[in-house]
Amino acid sequence: MGLTSNKVLVLVVTFALVLFIGTVWYWPRLARRSWRAVSGRVGLLFATQITVFASIGLVANQAFGFYATWADLFGRESGQGVVVDHGVAGAGGGPLRVVGTRQVTVPGGARPEDGGQIQKVEVVGRTTRIASPAFVYLPPEYFQPQYRTRTFPASLVLTGYPGTAEALIKGLRYPQTAHELAENGRMQPMILVMLRPTVAPPRDTECVDIPGGPQTESFFAKDLPDAVTAHYRVGRRPGSWGVIGDSTGGYCALKLAMHHPDVYAAGAGLSPYYRAPIDPTTGDLFRGNKDLRNRADLWWCLKHLAAPDTSLLVTSSRVGEKGYRSTLEFIRQVQARKPTRISSILLDSGGHNFNTWRREIPAALQWLSGRLSDR
Template sequence: MGLTSNKVLALASLLAIGLFAATVLLWPRLARRGLRPVLARVGLLLATQLALFAAVGLAANNHFLFYGSWADLFGREQEMGVVVDHSAGGAGGITVVGERAPEGVPGAARPALAGQVQKVVVTGGRSKIRSAAYVYLPPEYFQPRYAGKTFPAAVVLTGYPGTAENLLKGLRYPRTAHEQVKQGRMRPMILVMLRPTVAPPRDTECVDVPGGPRTETFFAEDLPEAVSGTYRVGTHARNWGLIGNSTGGYCALKIALHHPGRYAAAAGLSAYYKAAEDITTGDLFHGDRHRRDRADLLWSLDHLPQGRTSFLVTTSERGEGNRRATLDFIGKVKAPARVSSITLDSGGHNFTTWNREIPPALVWLSGRLSAG
């Protein structure tokens, strides 16, 4: 049974309840002096606490989807998404490895009614990175009246160390996009959903690491090129956007800021604005001051040319730690770039907050991209 299975949660909850009941029933019998009764009491209390901790942890993980599998939890991630060395000039592209219906969308058996989610492997011709992703194709993609027409596309990024499954289940991007189109608030759009951790378990902060993973090249060049070569998506900046939360939000803003000729718009939900440097990232810059400065978005806005890119940033009055930096980012964006914002009265750094921001963010993104 999988880590996020309701059966696992139910078993853990029943075990915790059973051990609690056993503690209450057996405590009078164990309330004697001596080594064995003491050890029995300690063991029973410890087992009850561990079972309760496991049940609460599983419930929290099922809600927030911090980890998608046992392998992910224990650091033995087995999904595709590793850096693979290839000969120079190797071709990039997309391989479809599975198809499924979007969760929670009516008419799921028919792609022309519900759309389709394809699991793919993206191979970067320049970066030599291979990463698993999910591609959501809206119902219109399969309808005869749209045959031959291109669609705008958005790269959707999780936080660290999230999994791409988070974008399908916890954050419900395909379902939300479907609902917004049905309500006439946005146009049909292809979503390319993946984690920014394309070299797990390392967090590369979407930079090209000297001698390491060329993550920025993958997102800025390889990914849109591979998607446009496989699906009916345009190749101009006006056809492409990015959206992400937390680390994914930082990456979305960073890639669009540094590559306005590739992406016309980016939304950073609960984003931060400077590359993290810690045990999860390792040495990202190898002492290169310019690389470190460039990974600071506020520095980039001050020192690098700003293209015709639209940005959306989100924060909250209470609960988020990025409010001051978000205001600084807004203040530094200058024409021809544009900036919009969402500020909640209260909202923490979690899925509940992002699910309040994703619908208007998708509508905003759709309004800044075009199909042709």
Template sequence: MGLTSNNTLVPAALATVALFACTVWLWPRLARRGWRSVSGRVGLLFAVQLSLFVSVGLFANQTFGFYASWADLFGQETDQGVVVDHTPGNRSSGPLRVTEIGGVPGRSGFRPSSVGQVQKVDIVGRTMHIASPAYIYLPPEYFQERYRARTFPAAVVLTGYPGTARALVDKLHYPRTALQLVKDGRMRPMILVMLRPTVAPPRDTECVDVPGGPQTESFFAEDLPQAVTQHYRVTEGPRSWGIIGDSTGGYCALKLAMHHPGVYAAGAGLSPYYKAPVDPTTGDLFQGDKALRNRANLWWCLKHLPGPDTSLLVSSSKEGEANYKDTLKFIERVKAKETTRISSIILESGGHNFNTWRREIPATLEWVSGLLGDR
């Protein structure tokens, strides 16, 4: 039974109810002072608490997509290896392999030319040798005959930490939202590349090129766009790619757009922070390299480096988000840079969660689409 499956959650919840009922039934019989009665009461209370903790944890994980599998939870992921797709009809072979093909969740119909397609892929960077699974959303136009020779802009979409890439499809509804926005005439068709910023699980690399470790920033700035462009009809040029993320992914999106404006013409951070943390999940990201530490601090970049020629979007809420004051400060700092554009989504209230981000995603996709070119 999978970690995110109802076949795991439902038995855990039923076990909690059964243990609670058992405790109520047996408690009068254990209301004595002997060691056996005391041990029985302690055991029942412990069992109920443990079962409740497991049930709540499973429900929270299923809702927010922290871990995708038991192996992911216990840091035992082994999803590595270089893969090359030789399927006839691809633009060229490269380090990207399609492993699953499906429709858009929440939308009826199975014809790609009507509802688009979501593909699960394995990507391995040729230069950085980082492997990561991802989901690719291809809009209906990608499969329609009249667009046979057309290329499409693309946007990388990142989760928070630890996050699961599938949550971007099933919980945050990126493909479904993009499909509806195009039908409503609010955005142009766009390819979405959805994955975790955690490319070396369980470590949180914060999209940093770690000395002697994963070169995560370079993977997102070089290898990922290259692999996707080789496999799909992605528009080539300096205004072809955008990047979106929430929480940790939001920090990564802003940083990648600021550091690599020639790659990412737009970067949107939903509930982002603006400086890479160092904690038990990250380990030592900088190995004493002060220049690398400064580079990962967006406040330092805005103060000491020229403004990058890119467009940024940040989001927060007046009540419920811890980054509200920092976000207002960030907006003012960016406004002082003549070559950098800044936009924002500020809600009256909303916590650091999926529900808040789902309220911000439609406007974010529309904003990104308006800044990217196609042909």
């Protein structure tokens, strides 16, 4: 049974309840001072606490999507790394292959013409040779006969680290929100390409082209848009792509829009930070390359690089977000850097969590839609 399986959660919660009831029931019998009684009390308390903590951890993981599998949890995930593509055509016939479909959990979702569709895909970068799974949300209009020749804007949607692409669907409800907004006329129908920025798990690559390692920024700036555009009816003119993400994904979204305005006409960072960290999860990202380190620092980019012709959105909360003051300073500095445009969503209170991002996503998607072209 998988880490995110409901059966696992029910089993662990049931076991915790049984142990709790058993502890209460047998405690009087273990009240003696013998070594057996003491060992029994210690064992019951330890087992009960372990199962309670495991239950809480499983609930939190299902709610926030930290880890997708047991291998991911224990740092043994190795199936989605950097691969060598030995044939252009390959078994899948191209850089993007659809491996499954599911309906969107909205009224009428059983019919793609009414609810749209979510496709699970595998993408292999032609230039970076990075392989990554993703989910693609196609709006209902994509399947309706009257729109069969229409192209659509697309947005890359990124999780935080470690994060799972599944969490963008179940936890943050991007497809459902996009469907509702488009149905109410608040945004144009848009294709969403949803994945995590961790393309070489368990390493956190921070959307950086690592010397001798994964060329993550190039994958998101070149290979992924090319693969999606070749497979789906996405607008081919500049201004057809946007990018949005939370936390690490928010940092990546801002960086991609600032570094590649010819690809991403708009980037939205939900609770972002502005400089790539170096810690045990990232390893040595720059290998002593000062230029790469500077490019990964958005403060340095604002000061030393030409202002890109792109639109940026940042979000934060006055109470509950450590990066609130940094976000205010980022807004101030971007305002002075024309032609870059800056917008914000500043909540009175919130936090670095799904509940806060769910409050920001509708307005962020509406903002993103208004800055993209469908041609």
